[in-house]
Amino acid sequence: MPLGRRTEDADTGAGVDSGALTRIRRWTATVAVLTTLAVGCTTGGGPDEGSRPGERTPAPETSEPGGGGDGPVLAVKIDNVRQARPQTGLDAADVVYVEQVEGGLSRLMAVYATRLPSVVGPVRSARETDLELLRQFDRPTLAYSGAQSKLQPLIDAAPLAAMAPGKAPSGAYFRGADRVAPYNLYLRPAALKPAPKPGGLASTGFEFGAAPEGGTVTRERKVRFPAARFTFTWSADQKKWLVAMDGTAARTAEGKRLAASTVVVQYVAVxxxxxxxxxxxxxxxxxxxxxxxxxxxxxxxxxxTRWERSSAEDGTGFTTAEGKRMTFAPGQVWVVLVKA
Structure with missing residues (x-):
């Protein structure tokens, strides 16, 4: 097999040669045309329950949660390669975590604490980083497409409600008709009934309020992963940071620009x-x-600022150079975990 650039694998989200990926995409597209059945979850161990073939992705109208779950938040793993964009329902998240995965690419974990969109996706597989991040919440629900076989026991043992397609209620997941697998798996959050509760973000350690003194006037901030890049540009009109990924403006499936009220570029050991x-x-x-x-x-x-998190059960505190608590602007928060 001729070797090409390493990129994301169509089945696992890991690195694979670009030549092989091209052949995989052609094969997948052919199957998508010929089959009249919904494609099964690529890492979840079985077909999607309740999915119908050729569904068009519905518009993600935000609605109040249904109730009946254990924890205060719903976390959804969302793909972030070019084939997965634009994402659906990402603008309704309270917090968006950006983490590095195989091949230097990025993946998102959207946390919903106050409202739920009608549809979220495309949903992809979980990573070990997610488990440590989610320990700060009380029995959160994690929606994901599956995981590496040796990681799955850790997910099962974690203090969370794991909702891959094989465990989710019928109709929670479906395959959209506008993309090929694995970039077309979507979630209907209301089917999981995770019941986000008021104050669900309190355990993160984030404090929202008026801006502290100091800071440097900044129009733009760029963040680079080995094989991904992000640009956050301040919009005085919207009073938010407009998001761009890999040099392209990031938008919702309906064409709305993704924008964050607060962006945290957090330098961590990777x-x-x-x-x-x-x-x-x-x-x-x-x-x-x-x-x-x-x-x-x-x-x-x-x-x-300086960040500190004493244990996985604790949230993360941020302190200014003057030793005061760093406050966030009300609205969506993006936390980009970048190698120190």
Missing amino acids: RDSRFHDRWGNVSPFSETVGEGSAVVLRDGRAYD
């Missing part, structure tokens, strides 16, 4: 985890327990 894909590519693990530096963007200014 090391090899114990897990790898079938080709031997090691999954990186971003350490979010400990301490380090961070840059917080809000209100058109950048604040140099």
Whole structure:
């Protein structure tokens, strides 16, 4: 097999040669045309329950949660390669975590604490980093497409409600008709009834309020992963940071620009985890327990801060250079976990 650039694998989200990926995409597209059945979850161990073939992705109208779950938040793993964009329902998240995965690419974990969109996706597989991040919440619900076989027991043992397609209620997941697998798996959050509760973000350690003194006037901030890049540009009109990914403006499925009220560029240790894909590519693990530096963007200014998280059960506190508590602007928060 001729070797090409390593990129995301169509089945596992890990690195694979670009030539092989091209052949996989052609094969997948052919199957998508010929089959009249919904495609099964690529990492979840079985077909999607309640999915119907050729569904068009509905518009993600935000609605109140249904009730009946244990924890205060719903976390959804969302793909972030070019084939997965534009994402659906991402603008309704309270917090968006950006983490590094195999091949230096990025993946998102959207946390919903106050409202639920009608549809979220495309949903992809979980990583070990997610488990440490989610320990700060009380029995959160994690929606994901599946996981590496040796990681799955850790997910099952974690203090959360794991909702992959094989465990979710009928109709929670479906395959959209506008994309090929694995970029077309979507979630109807109301079917999970995770019941976000008021104050669900309190355990994060985030404090919202008026901007502290200081900071540096900033129009734009760029963040680079080995194989992904993000740009956050201040919009005085919207009073938010407009998001661009890999040089392209990030939008919702309806064409709305993705924008954050606060952006946290959090510098963390990124090391090899114990897990790898079938080709031997090691999954990186971003350490979010400990301490380090961070840059917080809000209100058109950048604040140099320190972050500290004593244990996985604790939230993360941010302190300004003057030793005061860093406050966030009300609205969506993006936390970009980048290698220190």
